[in-house]
Amino acid sequence: MVAKYRQRLTLSGSLVAVALVLLAGNRLMGRNALAAPPATFDVTDCDVIVTPGESLQAAVTAAANGQTLCVRGGVYIEMLTVRADQSGLTLIAYPGETPIIDGDKRLPGGGAGDRFDSLVSILGSDITLDGFVIRHSSSRAMDVNGDNAVVRNTTVQDNWGGGIVVAGKGDDFVSGVLIENNQVNDNLRKARHIPVIYRGMRVAEGPTGWEFNPDEMWDAPFWSGADTDLPEAWLSGISMTFNDDGRTSRIYAGSARSGRVGYIGPDYSATGQQFIYSGADILFHDPATNLWTLYFNGDALNSQGPLNARAMIDAFQIDSAAAPPECPACAPLFMSFAATATVTISGTATAIGPSDLVRFQPAATDAYGRISAGDFTLFRRAADMGLPAAANIDALDRTPDGRFLASFTGRVELGGATFDNEDLAAYNELDGSWSLYFDGDQIPFNPFQSALTAAWLDRQGNIYISGDPVGGSGLVFVEAEDSVARGNVIYHNYGEGLVAGRYTTRITLEDNVTYDNEHANLYLNATAYPLVQRNLIFCTDDREFWRKGSVPDYRPGPGLQLRDEDFEGQAEMPPASIGQVIINNLVIGCSTNFGVATQRAAGQGGLRDALVANNIFANARGDNAAQVTNVEFGANATYDNSRFVNNLIVQSPPGTIARVVGTRAGAFATLTLANNLYSAAPSDGWPAGESDPIIADPAFANGAPPLPAAGAVPDAGDYRIDYASPAFDAGLELAEVSADYFGQSRSASGPSAIGVHELPHIGVIVVALETGPARFTQSFDFTASFAPNAFALTGGQNRASGALEAGVYSVAAADVAGWTTSAACSDGSPASAIDLGPTETVICTFSSARLTQLTVSNALDPAGDPQLVDFSLSPGEPFQLGHDSRTFTVAPGEMALAAVAPEGWAQTAAVCDNGDAPGALTLAAGDWVMCSFSHRKLGRVVVEKQTLPDGAAQAFTFSAGYDGDGFALEDGQRDTSPYLVPGTYAVAETVPDGWVQTSATCNDGSTPAAIDLAAGETVTCVFVNARLALDASLNATPSAVTAPGGDVSFAVQITNRGGAAVELTALTDSVYGNVAGAPSGALKSTTCSLPQTLQSDASYACAYTATVSGTGGTTQTNTLTGDATGVGGAPISETAEATVAIETAPPGRIIVVKQTDPANSPGSFPFTASYAPGGFSLGHGQSHDSGPLPSGTTYSVFKTPPAGWTLASAVCAGDDDGNDPAAIFLDPNETVTCTFTNRRTTTGPAATFYVAASTAGTVRGLAYVAGDILAYNGLTDAWSLYFDGSDVGWTRAIGDFERLPDGSLLLTSSGRVTLGAGAGKFTLEGQDIARFVPTGLGETTAGAFSLYFDGSDVTLSTSSERIDALAVKDDGTLLISTTGRATVKNGATAVIGQDEDLLAFRPSRTGATTAGTWALLPGGFDGSALAGMAAEDVTGAWYDGSTGDLYLTITNAFTVGGIAGNQKIVLKVTPAGAVSEYWNAGAGGFPGGLDALFIAP
Secondary structure, eight states: OOOOOOOOOOTTSHHHHHHHHHHTSTTTTTSSOSSOOOSSOOGGGOSEEEOBTBOHHHHHHHOOTTOEEEEOSEEEOSOEEEOTTOBSOEEEEOTTOOEEEEOTTTSSOSSTTTTTSEEEEEOSBSOEEESOEEEOOSSEEEEEOSTTOEEESOEEESOSSOSEEEEOBTTBOEESOEEESOEEESOOGGGTTOSEEEEEEEOSSSTTOEEOOHHHHHHOOSEEOTTTTOOOSSOSEEEEEEOTTSSEEEEEEEOOOSSOEEEEOGGGBTTSSOEEEETTOEEEEETTTTEEEEEEOTTTOBTTOOOOTTOOEEEEEEOGGGOOTTOTTOOOEEEEESSOEEEEETTEEEEEOTTOEEEEEEEEEOTTSOEEEEEEEEEEOTGGGTOOTTOOEEEEEEOTTSOEEEEESSOEEETTEEEOTTOEEEEOTTTOOEEEEEOGGGSTTOTTSSOEEEEEEOTTOOEEEEEOOOOOEEEEEESEEEEEEESOEEESOSSEEEEEOTTEEEEEEESOEEEOOSSOSEEEOSEESOEEESOEEEOOSOGGGEEOTTSSSOEEOOSEEEEEOOOTTSSSOOOOOBOOEEESOEEESSSSSEEEEESSSTTSSBOSSOEEESOEEEOOOOSSGGGOEEEEEETTSBOTTOEEESOEEEOOSSSEEEEEESOOTTTTTTOEEESOEESSOOOTTSOSOOBSOEESOOOBTTSSOOOOOTTOOOOGGGGOBOTTSTTTTOSOOOTTOOBOTTSOBOTTSSSOOSSSOOOOOOBEEEEEEEEESTTOOOEEEEEETTOSSOEEEETTOEEEOOSBOSEEEOEEEOOOTTEEEEEEETTSOOTTSEEEOTTOEEEEEEEEEEOOEEEEEEEEESTTOOOOEEEEEESSOOEEESSEEEEEEOOSEEEEEEEEOOTTEEEEEEEETTSOOTTSEEEOTTOEEEEEEEEEEOBEEEEEEEEESTTOOOOEEEEETTEEEEEEEOTTOEEEOOOBOSEEEOEEEEOOTTEEEEEEEETTSOBTTBEEEOTTOEEEEEEEEEEOOEEEEEEEESSEEETTEEEEEEEEEEEEOSSSOEEEEEEEETTTEESSSOOOTTEEEEOOOSOEEEOTTOEEEEEEEEEEEOOTTEEEEEEEEEEEEOGGGOEEEEEEEEEEEEEOOOOBEEEEEEEEESTTOOOOEEEEETTEEEEEEEOTTOEEEOOOBOSSEEEOEEEOOOTTEEEEEEEEESOTTOSOTTSEEEOTTOEEEEEEEEEESOOSOSSEEEEEOSSOEEETTEEEOTTOEEEEETTTTEEEEEEOGGGGTOOSOEEEEEEOTTSOEEEEESSOEEEOOGGGOEEEOTTOEEEEEEEEOBTTOEEEEEEEEOGGGGTOOSGGGOEEEEEEOTTSOEEEEESSOEEEEETTEEEEEOTTOBEEEEEEEOBSSOEEEEESTTTSBOGGGSTTGGGOOEEEEEEOTTTOOEEEEESSSEEETTEEEOTTEEEEEOTTOOEEEEEEGGGGTOOSOOOEEEEEO
């Protein structure tokens, strides 16, 4: 899969800074300078200061020779030219500021006289430009045509054409130019998106009436193949189709490949399979899926035989309007070929010239849209169109008015007019004339002003073009001599990077970084005696700069490429290359790191008298190893008297390390191939007889270097070798190569190394280690100034440094405890300052002796205790140790060691690791003995008493395992034990009545029943006890109910008055039982939920609702009991009471209200009610009041809807027992209002829709044919036949119709139809309107026809001007839409309507001689004003004169004004442009699309 990972380096980013630092190192400073950079610049050196807002060009024009112009930071949108008669000028950025010369993507300009200029032109001599940014040129950024010019410290980026062009002017060469320390990136933007299609908007009539937007071309062209896997630089032909929503559906493209193939990978193929294509094929691309289809396969499609192998279709046109009905996808193709091709036509092999046109008629397409069958016919010979024999058509299309369009590969003279290869000529098939349609070099900002190869026009006349972007480079020298490019960073240009081209002599390219350019990163082409040295050239994994050409897989561009191009067509062939010197370059990661080739005849061009030496060509790469070659020699090139020596060629990724392409006898006869190092053997065919080649791993000093990655600059230091490398001393000494890439001299260093890095030959330092006594061994760590890493030696070992330059070095041994070390060097130098002379070997010996040591350790338990223990050592002084150790250096012999335990501590151990008792020790020389002592500390237990609530006067008794008598404590008291030895102890409490133990914890985590007392530990155990008590309350709301009873809410509150949390477990009412369970019986609801945990002084509140029943004048008393458990399950309970009085109840009433939907519908609806024996009837908005009714009784109200109505809702309000009219429980003083709403059962709008379809069908059992009109009643949801066309001789589908106020009908036809009889017989065309006056309608339609509107009288005549939509305004104005573009006229003034518009025709006369005036706006309807409507076709219309609203039907699927639908939908469009869906015929069962419409509200 192709992936375009854009990992770009920014101008101010750290990566470019790294590259510049690499270039600005010591190896570059002051080397081979043509012009020394200025010293620190001072503003006092400024003769003129230019500020933003002033004209830089004006300042330069006015400047005197030799002046310095300082330019302040800011943007200068203007061109700049230094005239040829000016000299010695310096244009320099004001200190600390950056001036920007910006073309705004529009300068030098798109006009014919400007488009080949550059934004900045230096024509004068000895001109310096320093510290600028040059960007956004619409052509090239900078031309340097004056001798001895200097361009430095300048950024040239983001320009449409090339970056910097150093070139002679006229017949004069330019010389002495220095291009130094610049950044050149992202130029040749015109090639960034290739293959590409740009759109020109039609803004005016005539050959120059198109406008190309530079901003769109720059960053967002209409279509780009760059991300579609299409390996083409330009398209040989294009065509397009669009979806109904106006978005591009297909891009048809032709290839420029003749005799070559291209590949589309499986991830970009509609079939999921890779396919091959050539110039004989046509492909199409679906932008929605980013997939390609091989639409026309020239090798297989013609049933008479394929196209010949090298045929190339360089122009084609798809006539979508001419597809046959039986195969709508089979649009014919008109083609032209790049050269004479053989096409089999009617069984005969026929020669087709480059400007002949053939027609291919597809017969079928497959599921992927590929043409699967078809045949060629000859459409027109070039001579039939008046074309000269040399003409070659390379672009083809049709104008919106049907003329053929063609572009030619070269200039063509026709009928006295001249057509260039960037023009489009229009051919009128009726009179055979040619005219200029698109004047390519006169249209501003035409992106292909010099080579248009494909064009297509949409129906609005906008033009879409593709073409050859032509080449270009980041920095190029042509027709130049004795000039230098030094220290530049050149990257991400969409052509070559750095180029020495034709007619150049003695060009020096040195110390540059060039990478990730679209083509060769450094390119030598027909140049004499160039010096190419110390350049860093590489290709990263940034896939934007990989390409695949004529192979299936992607690869980066070449690294350093030599080629002599064939400048065919020039008056004089530039001389072939000679005298190249290419040394000390580092080329990494490109598809071919070094290549030599020629496009000229065999033996002309290549390496001649050349030297290619001491370069590194590393790790060529690409997706397919077969396409990767590190070093490639083309056998057709010359290698006369040339040398390829001392080069290091390493290849780790899959690929060929070195090979020869082609064969030519004697090609390498005088090539010296010697002393090159290859990491693997070159392929078969590599020139034989190389002297002293090396096939080996180069063993770089830092290991195998990584491949260059996007976003990073490779470190040249990774390609240094060390003394173990086979490249060391393995090369030939060359006078031309005096230093290496890093500036290290190659002289006085012995034989030359292979590659870019030279190692010097000087001396050696040897480090030796001796240790004692002999029975002990020890490793010592050493550091040395000559060794990059530390190293280790043990006694008797030594280490040599390897070759070192003369100088002062140091070596040191790290201290090791228990050892003493000294050092001496053989030359008398101290080890810290070894004075190494040339060829000297110095041995530095380190001597280490082991000391005799006694280590005393003391372990305290607990370890963190600060206690010190007294020790004595004899012989020696007393000392103290805590939890610590101490080491003594002692004399060998006998000694005694002792410790005294402090008060409260016990000594638990005293041992020595040599087996001696501490009091009787013997140590030999070098012994290390450890004596270990241990001491343990005693602990205590503290018992503390706490009560809840705090301060309770209660004594609690305790027993303890360490106290036989026990003890008693009150709240806040403590008991402390005596000192105890570590161990397990128990403490227990006796709990008095009315109390509960809530906790008993110890601060060490132990339980009081098993206290784990550690050494030195004090454990505190706290016993907490709580007292138990509850309060309860019960309140009834209301406190009285009306007989026979009612619901009462009982509020409960339980409060914990004890000192510890309790769990409330039961709430029991004396009447209703458990009030915390599920409601049942008289218990209606409850919020009480158990269990509940109550903390001390916390309350729990809840309520339950129950029915209190009884006779008036009585009471009910409820007793609530709350039960709880305390800590440990201790029970506790409390009760509370509430009393409710029962009183006598008053009456209530019921009101019934009637509503209809739609509102105000007529009619009376009957009701039945349990309280109204005769029932009652109500209309919309009416109500019925029952009057007073006894309360405490259930009543009902019912309503049965009549036919056509349904009961939408019946809801009562005011009944607190529910809202169902069938069960109204009437409470005292309650008024219940019940509202009944009936809804009409039909779904359509309150209108009758009259419709027609273009095909026969059946709707709800009613059969109809094209030519009938059906009526749909939206109120009754019923269909009927309104107009039976077959009864009155109507034989065509109805285009649209209108019912006039007098009941007559206006009708249009989809095609010609004969109507009437006898003298009244007439022919109705698709552009006419008939009037029908009925005497009968429906199943027995009858009446008379007459011609109401003759379209030919008012300029409606073409096939695209058939009327397919018709509406009539109240003033008689006809609103007319046509099947395609309509051009009508009011006198000489043309009015244009598209198929989405409604043209307004105001008749002054109707009938057989129709007259009137046309308008689109005002009065008509401009469909393009609605979002999405421009791509649609109106098929039916009705105009509502009361509101000005339009009702429309649209062909097929659409999205208009945000509303998506199909041809069954009627859209409503208000005068303000609001769009809504009015009616869906599908909801009424209609099976087809609506092609005609009239609405009767």
